[in-house]
């Protein structure tokens with residue numbers, strides 16, 4: 001249960017928001033620019049500033065960052081961005097994967113890299129089982145689902161419960177953590193808990209208005225409190241539903257700088 005890939009992930013865009021997330025007790029702080037799409041990237045200098053700032057404030061929890069919304073056709077750019085983001089000092093690099101002929105080559109190219117990478121499958125148009133199987137076999141520490149079009153409902157509107165359950169089970173069968181995100185709201189916590197993912201990701205739910213607005217500390221605190229009652233946070237209540245073991249720290253490849 002001490003996996004760094006367990007709990008509630010909240011996306012932030014700068015050090016101020018990161019400190020708010022830290023104050024709220026967020027388990028995984030994720031760096032991205034929410035106004036630039038589902039996986040909008042931040043400049044590496046800003047990522048480094050946030051990493052240094054948080055570590056300087058005694059934050060020991062895992063930090064992730066996205067490489068930005070890079071098309072699958074631009075493999076060289078994807079690999080260069082992964083290397084640059086990993087070098088900022090984050091623990092995990094998130095890479096968005098969209099279905100299409102080039103996606104398999106992206107998975108294959110990411111797999112041997114010497115840093116912890118989480119492929120994020122954008123599920124708006126369904127999941128490609130062959131692509132997912134490839135990612136399971138590539139031994140990434142975790143896989144994640146998210147949605148690109150935030151105005152069309154949540155992850156639960158684009159995938160059936162059974163598909164989500166199969167995704168989580170397949171991750172666990174392959175020794176991988178399973179992450180779920182996609183315009184998730186407080187009202188989804190019970191359904192999320194029933195799926196027993198390793199971590200759940202939020203941005204829209206901790207903003208007033210859309211996800212491009214500022215992170216609200218009060219909402220983040222409330223989210224963490226409610227997630228804890230459902231066993232979805234690392235700070236679980238004693239009576240909370242048990243969540244399967246996540247990926248042990250030893251299984252995370254270190255980030256090369």
Ligand SMILES: O=C[C@H](O)COP(=O)(O)O
Nearest residue numbers: 011182183201202203204
């Ligand atoms: O990585 C997780 C996402 O940032 C979640 O954002 P969202 O709740 O707006 O879909």
